[in-house]
Amino acid sequence: MTRxxxxxxxxxxxxxxxxxxxxxITTVSRVINKVGAVKEKNRAKVVNAVKExxxxxxxxxxxxxTGKSNVVALLIPRYEGVFYSFYALELIxxxxxxxxxxxxDLLLHLTDSHTKEPLNLRGVGGVIFSDIIGTRFQIEDAxxxxxxxxxxxxxxxxxxxxxxxxxxxxxxxxxxxYLVSLGHERIAHISGDIATQAAAKRLEGYVAELRxxxxxxKEEYIFKTDYSRGQAxxxxxxxxxxxxxxxxxxxxxxxxxxEVMAVARELGKNIPQDLSIVGFDDNPSGLYGPVALTTVxxxxxxxxxxGVKELNRLMKSPKGEAVKKIILPTELVVRESCRTxx
Numbered sequence: 286m287t288r289x290x291x292x293x294x295x296x297x298x299x300x301x302x303x304x305x306x307x308x309x310i311t312t313v314s315r316v317i318n319k320v321g322a323v324k325e326k327n328r329a330k331v332v333n334a335v336k337e338x339x340x341x342x343x344x345x346x347x348x349x350x351t352g353k354s355n356v357v358a359l360l361i362p363r364y365e366g367v368f369y370s371f372y373a374l375e376l377i378x379x380x381x382x383x384x385x386x387x388x389x390d391l392l393l394h395l396t397d398s399h400t401k402e403p404l405n406l407r408g409v410g411g412v413i414f415s416d417i418i419g420t421r422f423q424i425e426d427a428x429x430x431x432x433x434x435x436x437x438x439x440x441x442x443x444x445x446x447x448x449x450x451x452x453x454x455x456x457x458x459x460x461x462x463y464l465v466s467l468g469h470e471r472i473a474h475i476s477g478d479i480a481t482q483a484a485a486k487r488l489e490g491y492v493a494e495l496r497x498x499x500x501x502x503k504e505e506y507i508f509k510t511d512y513s514r515g516q517a518x519x520x521x522x523x524x525x526x527x528x529x530x531x532x533x534x535x536x537x538x539x540x541x542x543x544e545v546m547a548v549a550r551e552l553g554k555n556i557p558q559d560l561s562i563v564g565f566d567d568n569p570s571g572l573y574g575p576v577a578l579t580t581v582x583x584x585x586x587x588x589x590x591x592g593v594k595e596l597n598r599l600m601k602s603p604k605g606e607a608v609k610k611i612i613l614p615t616e617l618v619v620r621e622s623c624r625t626x627x
Contacts, residue, residue, distance in 0.1 A: 293521060297338040306334035354410035356390045357596060362418045363517050371540065371568040376415055376437070379589035387597050396420050398627040406432055411596045414438060418480055433599035437592040439482045440612060446609040447599065449591045456581040456615030457490025457535065458497075458602045460563040463579075463617055464533045466497050468626040469561060473506040475520045475529035475541055484512070487537050487565060500607060506531055509539065517541035521548035532626055533561035539568035539580055546622075561623035577620035 293503045299317075300372060301597070303310045308327050315323050316331040323331075334340070359380050361373055375606050378394065384391045392409070395417075406412070412427050412434040423445060427434045440450035464472050474491045477484030488507070495502050501616065505527060508520035521544065524530065536542035542564030549556050556562060564580040571578030596608055 288627050297340045300333065301338055302334045302340050303560055305338060310398075317600045323368050333391070339542040342418075355600075356392055356407055356409050356411075357384055358392045358394055358404075358406070358409045358412045358594070359415065360394050360396050360412065360420070361415045362420070362422070363397050371566060371570070372538075372558065373415075376589045377584040378609070379586040380413065380593055383593040387537065387593065388565060389593075389597065390464075396423070401491075405429060411435075411600045413592050413596055416481060416483070417441070423610045432603055433596055435592045435596045435599070437588050440610065442610075446533060447595045447610065449588050449595065449611045449613065450559040451483065451583045451588060452612050453486035453507050453583075454490035454493070456565060456583060456617075458494040459615065459617045460535045460581050461491055461494035461567070462498075463526040463619070464535065464561060464563060464623065465494075465500070467533075467561065467623060468533075469533040471499050471531040471533070472500070472619055473508070473524055473534040475517060475534060475536045475545065475589040476504055477507060477510060477541075478510040478536040491535055512538055512541065514540055514544040517544040518548055521545040523552070525549070526550055531560070533563070533623065535565075537565055539566040539571045539578060542578055542580070542622075543574060546578075548577065557622050563623060572620075576622050579620045579622045581602035584615075584620050586591075588613055 287521050288439070299310055299313050303313045306313065306327070308330060308333065312323055312327050313331050316328050317335070327440060351573070361376065381391050394404075397626075401422070403426055409432065412432060414424055414434060416438045417424065417436060417437045422435065422442060424441075428444070428446060434446055436446055436448040438450060439448060441448045461472060472495065474488065476488045479485045479488060490500050510516035511522055517540075524534065524545075530596055534545065542562050545560075545562060546556055547616060549560055556561060562578065565583065566585075567580050567582035571580055591611060591613070595611075599606055599608075
């Protein structure tokens with residue numbers, strides 16, 4: 286006697302659905318994936334069989350059948366302390382939340398700016414590039430493959446790609462303008478890694494606003510770092526040793542600004558009596574030190590959300606859809622780390 290092998294409960298296949306419904310596997314596939322024409326009578330049979338068997342279609346099988354994927358890859362440049370970074374964590378949190386709302390699966394990938402290895406984009410429906418640091422060729426590859434992609438934290442003028450960026454130069458100018466309004470003229474700048482567009486634009490805004498106010502730009506007042514707290518510490522130690530030290534400093538990130546504060550306290554300096562400080566980010570940690578940090582708020586969550594919305598639009602639109610290029614404004618948040626000087 287021949288025994289028929291039973292499919293384990295909870296592990297039903299498309300064959301089981303077809304058998305119960307009395308239709309072909311092709312018909313079941315068409316109903317599940319919503320492709321092709323199916324008679325209404327047969328569609329009802331398949332729907333009832335799916336409910337009775339509690340059948341869960343394979344996501345991967347659906348992608349193969351429809352030729353579409355709901356997987357979104359978020360590419361973040363790898364750097365020291367990336368998973369302790371306010372910037373990276375805010376992007377991941379906001380991107381993940383909106384992807385879930387749009388029923389998109391999020392794939393996180395850390396990129397290395399020193400490698401020239403092409404990305405494996407098989408099975409990916411869209412890509413969000415967080416900045417461009419040695420990864421321009423990867424964006425070009427994705428565009429050649431007609432994979433929808435969006436760049437955030439970088440305004441891309443010379444590629445046909447959607448982008449959402451922050452007005453970094455405008456934010457820096459507002460910080461310097463505020464310090465000048467308080468009477469400061471000896472204003473230093475501790476920059477981030479100028480290989481990034483954000484840091485380069487903040488430095489550019491700092492220089493432009495000083496020149497607008499007819500204040501000389503002094504090279505000894507500019508300290509270039511890699512955004513790390515270690516290099517911020519080194520910059521702060523050098524800053525306090527300058528024969529004619531600055532009375533204020535604009536720092537390219539809040540985490541570095543907090544390190545400058547720490548160095549100042551270690552040297553017996555008082556903030557803001559001995560040095561006024563403005564950061565950039567609006568990291569909540571800036572609220573809880575001995576002195577609440579004045580900062581430039583950048584809309585990180587808004588940037589990530591706009592990036593996901595734009596990618597979702599491109600993934601659902603016909604090929605050749607017009608791209609969008611968006612710049613989001615910043616906001617100066619005045620707290621306790623700056624003072625007026627005579």
